[in-house]
Amino acid sequence: MTRVLSWLLSALAIGAFGFLLCVFLFQSGPVWQSEGTRYITGVSWFYRQDVFGALSLIYGSLAVTAVALLLAGPLGLGAAVFLSEYLPQKARLVLKIPLELLAGIPSVVFGLLGIALLRDWVYRTFAKFDPLSGDTLLTAGILLAVMILPTMVSLCDDALRSVSGAQRQAARALGLTRAETIWNIVLPQASRGIASAFLLSVGRALGETVAVFLVIGRQDNNLPHPWYSPAPLLEAGQTLTTKLGGAETNIAFGDPLHWAAIMGLGVLLLVLTAGATCLGTLGRRRHA
Amino acid sequence: MRRGLDIVMGCVAGGCLLACLTISTGLVWSIARRGWGALSFSFFTEQIALVGASGGILWNLVGTTVLLSTAFLACAPLAVSLALMERVWLRSESMKKALRLGLYTANGLPSIVFGLFGFLVFVQWCGWGKSWLAGGLVLAMSMLPTVTLVVLERMAAIPQRYIAAATGLGLSQSQVAWAVLLKQSWGGLISGSLLGLARAAGETAPIMFTATIFAGVTFPKGVVENPVLTLPYHIFILAQDSFAAGVETKMWGTALVLLGLVFSMSVAALPSRLYLHEESDV
Numbered sequence: 001m002t003r004v005l006s007w008l009l010s011a012l013a014i015g016a017f018g019f020l021l022c023v024f025l026f027q028s029g030p031v032w033q034s035e036g037t038r039y040i041t042g043v044s045w046f047y048r049q050d051v052f053g054a055l056s057l058i059y060g061s062l063a064v065t066a067v068a069l070l071l072a073g074p075l076g077l078g079a080a081v082f083l084s085e086y087l088p089q090k091a092r093l094v095l096k097i098p099l100e101l102l103a104g105i106p107s108v109v110f111g112l113l114g115i116a117l118l119r120d121w122v123y124r125t126f127a128k129f130d131p132l133s134g135d136t137l138l139t140a141g142i143l144l145a146v147m148i149l150p151t152m153v154s155l156c157d158d159a160l161r162s163v164s165g166a167q168r169q170a171a172r173a174l175g176l177t178r179a180e181t182i183w184n185i186v187l188p189q190a191s192r193g194i195a196s197a198f199l200l201s202v203g204r205a206l207g208e209t210v211a212v213f214l215v216i217g218r219q220d221n222n223l224p225h226p227w228y229s230p231a232p233l234l235e236a237g238q239t240l241t242t243k244l245g246g247a248e249t250n251i252a253f254g255d256p257l258h259w260a261a262i263m264g265l266g267v268l269l270l271v272l273t274a275g276a277t278c279l280g281t282l283g284r285r286r287h288a
Numbered sequence: 289m290r291r292g293l294d295i296v297m298g299c300v301a302g303g304c305l306l307a308c309l310t311i312s313t314g315l316v317w318s319i320a321r322r323g324w325g326a327l328s329f330s331f332f333t334e335q336i337a338l339v340g341a342s343g344g345i346l347w348n349l350v351g352t353t354v355l356l357s358t359a360f361l362a363c364a365p366l367a368v369s370l371a372l373m374e375r376v377w378l379r380s381e382s383m384k385k386a387l388r389l390g391l392y393t394a395n396g397l398p399s400i401v402f403g404l405f406g407f408l409v410f411v412q413w414c415g416w417g418k419s420w421l422a423g424g425l426v427l428a429m430s431m432l433p434t435v436t437l438v439v440l441e442r443m444a445a446i447p448q449r450y451i452a453a454a455t456g457l458g459l460s461q462s463q464v465a466w467a468v469l470l471k472q473s474w475g476g477l478i479s480g481s482l483l484g485l486a487r488a489a490g491e492t493a494p495i496m497f498t499a500t501i502f503a504g505v506t507f508p509k510g511v512v513e514n515p516v517l518t519l520p521y522h523i524f525i526l527a528q529d530s531f532a533a534g535v536e537t538k539m540w541g542t543a544l545v546l547l548g549l550v551f552s553m554s555v556a557a558l559p560s561r562l563y564l565h566e567e568s569d570v
Contacts, residue, residue: 078304106490207398
């Protein structure tokens with residue numbers, strides 16, 4: 001009885017997730033047939049003309065994630081180094097509590113904080129570049145950086161502590177200072193765990209919707225010219241998730257091709273986040 | 289020189305940690321400072337009025353509670369079954385590994401994906417329209433991996449000799465599951481669910497297409513076309529409007545209430561969360 005029940009319920013749970021994948025794949029079918037690879041490489045998205053090119057959305061997602069990672073990466077790693085290498089066990093646990101609480105702030109409240117604190121700051125700070133408003137890719141990236149910071153610290157801390165204490169003692173006994181031990185022994189050995197901390201944070205940043213939605217400006221078809229130009233960072237943009245969270249999802253339902261294009265964005269998002277999370281998890285597991 | 293570098297390294301790392309802690313406490317303080325003024329007894333007992341500029345958030349609290357209870361009831365049996373599957377019924381090591389990897393990957397899926405799935409399946413195909421049940425089920429799906437993983441960790445931490453003793457006494461696998469595994473991991477289910485619910489309580493993306501509207505409903509009376517008001521969606525809508533002074537205070541008040549709700553759930557689950565971070569290897 002127990003056995004049958006747990007098989008059934010597990011099948012239901014796994015089935016639901018499998019169904020989710022199938023729904024996204026099949027529902028996005030028409031757009032892959034109609035647009036082919038242009039769906040990914042196309043630079044314009046005009047749904048009234050049935051033109052669906054998701055490149056600017058992919059760019060938006062990657063750009064805000066990159067900004068977030070550039071800011072939160074070094075800061076989080078530094079904090080993790082101090083937590084794991086300099087502090088005694090008790091102090092570590094106490095200091096981790098506020099970080100866990102930061103992780104608990106809901107994304108919509110982060111969005112609100114972004115509107116209230118960050119938007120104007122970005123507008124004023126970068127005034128000489130003449131941004132149209134404070135709703136920019138950069139604003140979204142900075143906000144995301146704060147949001148992924150706790151994940152980053154927590155996972156980097158785990159990675160650093162998985163290096164055995166004997167290695168540190170040996171290094172210190174050979175006369176290395178604490179800083180040299182960290183640079184030459186601990187960080188190289190923890191590099192794999194740190195890499196997966198970055199990957200898991202990337203997964204989180206890519207999937208974040210509501211907070212980014214509130215501060216990014218949601219302007220379609222914003223791409224850099226030439227491709228390496230940082231100018232679009234100070235303009236409004238759009239990411240995969242903000243597109244999905246916007247009003248267009250409601251409009252699209254009913255028009256098969258437009259709906260397929262929306263579901264296609266879901267597929268892209270699933271591939272990117274699942275890829276990052278999966279790699280990150282595998283890396284951690286082998287490392288530990 | 290080496291001594292100097294050593295000191296610099298400590299200062300930089302300490303500075304990073306200090307910055308993280310300042311950001312975290314600063315943000316919480318900034319929400320509390322702005323929202324404190326809105327809190328009063330009537331804020332919790334009145335319904336919304338004047339597009340959020342007046343009245344309280346009674347039905348938003350009720351709606352969020354309805355969604356969370358539904359999500360918990362739908363999620364808990366599935367999480368326990370999946371965990372038992374991994375611990376007891378699945379024999380092959382590679383199947384177990386695949387299940388665990390699947391859970392970790394599903395744990396990282398963006399919540400908007402669940403929202404779209406719910407919109408298509410429950411709202412459109414099942415014809416429920418915006419409904420509390422659709423929202424509850426979508427939230428249940430989004431928190432299922434977290435809850436399962438916590439229960440799983442707790443079950444894996446049960447000493448092997450308990451299971452050996454139970455088996456030695458002649459208990460069948462099902463009896464072992466009930467008498468040892470489930471009995472010893474109730475705490476895991478509770479704290480895992482609290483963690484999952486804390487996250488679900490603040491989610492906007494999964495419920496905005498499936499379950500919630502801004503105003504005009506009270507307690508749901510059926511399933512079809514029975515949306516609820518929720519705290520996160522309330523904030524989400526108000527945040528996009530211009531900030532009239534009255535709205536702004538109420539909005540921050542709502543944010544503070546939501547934060548309080550989420551924090552109290554995470555704090556209740558905090559000991560086991562820290563413990564998990566200390567002990568788990570994946």
